[in-house]
Amino acid sequence: MPAESDGSFAGDLNFGLHTVFFTELFRGFGVMLGHVFMEPATINYPFEKGPISSRFRGEHALRRYPSGEERCIACKLCEAICPAQAITIEAEARPDGSRRTTRYDIDMNKCIFCGLCQEACPVDAIVEGPNFEFSTETHEELIYNKEKLLTLGDRWEPELAANIQAEFLYR
Known part of the structure:
Protein backbone atom coordinates (compact mmCIF):
# COMPACT_ATOMS: atom_id res chain seq x y z
CA MET A 1 0.00 0.00 0.00
CA PRO A 2 1.53 3.35 -0.98
CA ALA A 3 2.08 5.95 1.73
CA GLU A 4 0.31 8.57 -0.41
CA SER A 5 -1.47 8.81 -3.73
CA ASP A 6 0.41 8.70 -7.05
CA GLY A 7 -1.88 11.38 -8.57
CA SER A 8 -4.11 9.11 -10.67
CA PHE A 9 -7.82 8.61 -9.98
CA ALA A 10 -7.31 4.92 -9.13
CA GLY A 11 -4.41 5.81 -6.82
CA ASP A 12 -6.46 8.52 -5.12
CA LEU A 13 -9.41 6.15 -4.69
CA ASN A 14 -7.18 3.36 -3.31
CA PHE A 15 -5.48 5.73 -0.87
CA GLY A 16 -8.81 7.22 0.23
CA LEU A 17 -10.41 3.85 0.88
CA HIS A 18 -7.42 2.61 2.90
CA THR A 19 -7.45 5.84 4.90
CA VAL A 20 -11.21 5.87 5.55
CA PHE A 21 -11.51 2.18 6.46
CA PHE A 22 -8.29 1.97 8.57
CA THR A 23 -7.08 -1.21 6.85
CA GLU A 24 -3.58 -0.96 8.33
CA LEU A 25 -5.05 -0.58 11.79
CA PHE A 26 -7.21 -3.68 11.42
CA ARG A 27 -4.32 -5.63 9.94
CA GLY A 28 -2.23 -4.69 13.00
CA PHE A 29 -5.04 -5.75 15.33
CA GLY A 30 -5.21 -9.07 13.48
CA VAL A 31 -1.50 -9.69 14.07
CA MET A 32 -1.88 -8.73 17.73
CA LEU A 33 -4.86 -11.04 18.27
CA GLY A 34 -2.95 -13.87 16.62
CA HIS A 35 -0.12 -13.45 19.14
CA VAL A 36 -2.39 -13.09 22.18
CA PHE A 37 -3.24 -16.79 22.12
CA MET A 38 0.32 -18.02 21.44
CA GLU A 39 2.59 -19.36 24.16
CA PRO A 40 4.73 -16.55 25.64
CA ALA A 41 8.32 -16.34 24.44
CA THR A 42 9.64 -15.18 27.82
CA ILE A 43 9.87 -16.83 31.24
CA ASN A 44 9.02 -15.44 34.67
CA TYR A 45 12.65 -15.54 35.83
CA PRO A 46 12.93 -15.93 39.53
CA PHE A 47 10.11 -18.45 39.55
CA GLU A 48 10.91 -20.23 36.27
CA LYS A 49 14.40 -21.21 35.15
CA GLY A 50 15.55 -21.91 31.63
CA PRO A 51 17.74 -24.88 30.73
CA ILE A 52 21.49 -24.59 31.39
CA SER A 53 24.02 -26.20 29.09
CA SER A 54 26.45 -28.76 30.50
CA ARG A 55 29.21 -26.45 29.21
CA PHE A 56 27.94 -23.48 31.24
CA ARG A 57 30.67 -21.72 33.23
CA GLY A 58 29.33 -20.42 36.52
CA GLU A 59 30.58 -20.25 40.08
Missing part, protein backbone atom coordinates in the same frame (compact mmCIF):
# COMPACT_ATOMS: atom_id res chain seq x y z
CA HIS A 60 33.92 -21.96 40.80
CA ALA A 61 34.26 -24.99 43.06
CA LEU A 62 37.00 -27.35 44.26
CA ARG A 63 36.19 -31.04 44.02
CA ARG A 64 37.14 -33.97 46.25
CA TYR A 65 37.79 -37.60 45.50
CA PRO A 66 35.05 -40.03 46.63
CA SER A 67 37.28 -40.88 49.61
CA GLY A 68 36.96 -37.27 50.82
CA GLU A 69 40.52 -36.21 49.97
CA GLU A 70 40.74 -32.97 48.02
CA ARG A 71 41.80 -33.35 44.40
CA CYS A 72 44.09 -30.31 44.10
CA ILE A 73 47.75 -31.35 43.82
CA ALA A 74 49.09 -27.76 43.96
CA CYS A 75 50.56 -27.85 40.47
CA LYS A 76 49.60 -24.17 40.09
CA LEU A 77 48.71 -24.56 36.42
CA CYS A 78 45.40 -22.77 36.98
CA GLU A 79 47.18 -19.87 38.66
CA ALA A 80 49.66 -19.61 35.79
CA ILE A 81 47.07 -19.77 33.01
CA CYS A 82 44.54 -17.34 34.53
CA PRO A 83 44.55 -14.25 32.27
CA ALA A 84 42.93 -12.10 34.96
CA GLN A 85 45.38 -13.27 37.67
CA ALA A 86 42.43 -13.99 39.92
CA ILE A 87 43.82 -17.22 41.45
CA THR A 88 46.36 -17.33 44.31
CA ILE A 89 47.77 -20.65 45.51
CA GLU A 90 50.20 -21.48 48.31
CA ALA A 91 51.33 -25.05 48.90
CA GLU A 92 53.48 -27.15 51.19
CA ALA A 93 55.00 -30.59 50.94
CA ARG A 94 53.40 -33.46 52.80
CA PRO A 95 55.30 -36.21 54.62
CA ASP A 96 54.67 -38.66 51.76
CA GLY A 97 56.34 -36.27 49.28
CA SER A 98 53.21 -34.96 47.58
CA ARG A 99 52.12 -31.34 47.67
CA ARG A 100 48.82 -30.00 48.92
CA THR A 101 47.43 -26.51 48.99
CA THR A 102 47.42 -24.50 52.18
CA ARG A 103 45.79 -21.50 50.52
CA TYR A 104 43.62 -21.41 47.40
CA ASP A 105 41.92 -18.08 46.77
CA ILE A 106 39.90 -16.90 43.78
CA ASP A 107 38.98 -13.24 43.47
CA MET A 108 35.63 -13.45 41.71
CA ASN A 109 35.73 -9.67 41.18
CA LYS A 110 38.62 -10.23 38.74
CA CYS A 111 37.49 -13.53 37.21
CA ILE A 112 36.32 -13.36 33.59
CA PHE A 113 34.84 -16.90 33.61
CA CYS A 114 36.94 -18.01 30.64
CA GLY A 115 37.27 -21.60 31.88
CA LEU A 116 41.03 -21.84 31.28
CA CYS A 117 41.65 -22.88 34.90
CA GLN A 118 39.25 -25.80 34.46
CA GLU A 119 40.91 -26.86 31.20
CA ALA A 120 44.43 -26.63 32.67
CA CYS A 121 43.72 -28.74 35.76
CA PRO A 122 45.11 -32.27 35.27
CA VAL A 123 42.95 -33.82 38.02
CA ASP A 124 39.64 -31.92 37.50
CA ALA A 125 40.01 -30.24 40.89
CA ILE A 126 38.89 -26.73 39.94
CA VAL A 127 35.65 -26.58 37.97
CA GLU A 128 33.07 -24.00 37.08
CA GLY A 129 29.70 -25.20 38.24
CA PRO A 130 26.09 -24.60 37.22
CA ASN A 131 25.39 -21.85 39.78
CA PHE A 132 25.03 -18.36 38.35
CA GLU A 133 23.10 -16.80 41.22
CA PHE A 134 25.84 -15.79 43.63
CA SER A 135 25.37 -12.05 44.03
CA THR A 136 26.62 -10.44 47.22
CA GLU A 137 26.36 -7.11 48.98
CA THR A 138 30.12 -6.48 49.29
CA HIS A 139 33.20 -7.08 47.17
CA GLU A 140 34.91 -8.93 50.03
CA GLU A 141 32.33 -11.70 49.86
CA LEU A 142 33.43 -12.43 46.29
CA ILE A 143 36.94 -13.44 47.37
CA TYR A 144 36.57 -17.19 47.73
CA ASN A 145 38.96 -19.10 49.97
CA LYS A 146 39.74 -22.81 49.93
CA GLU A 147 37.07 -23.73 52.48
CA LYS A 148 34.31 -21.95 50.58
CA LEU A 149 35.41 -23.52 47.28
CA LEU A 150 35.42 -27.00 48.84
CA THR A 151 31.97 -26.37 50.33
CA LEU A 152 30.67 -25.34 46.90
CA GLY A 153 32.25 -28.46 45.40
CA ASP A 154 30.52 -30.67 47.95
CA ARG A 155 27.18 -28.94 47.33
CA TRP A 156 27.33 -29.20 43.52
CA GLU A 157 29.19 -32.53 43.17
CA PRO A 158 26.36 -34.51 41.49
CA GLU A 159 25.87 -31.81 38.84
CA LEU A 160 29.62 -31.30 38.40
CA ALA A 161 30.26 -35.02 37.92
CA ALA A 162 27.40 -35.28 35.41
CA ASN A 163 28.69 -32.27 33.44
CA ILE A 164 32.23 -33.63 33.32
CA GLN A 165 30.93 -37.03 32.21
CA ALA A 166 28.80 -35.40 29.49
CA GLU A 167 31.82 -33.47 28.18
CA PHE A 168 34.29 -36.35 28.55
CA LEU A 169 34.58 -37.06 24.82
CA TYR A 170 35.37 -33.43 24.01
CA ARG A 171 38.21 -32.98 26.50
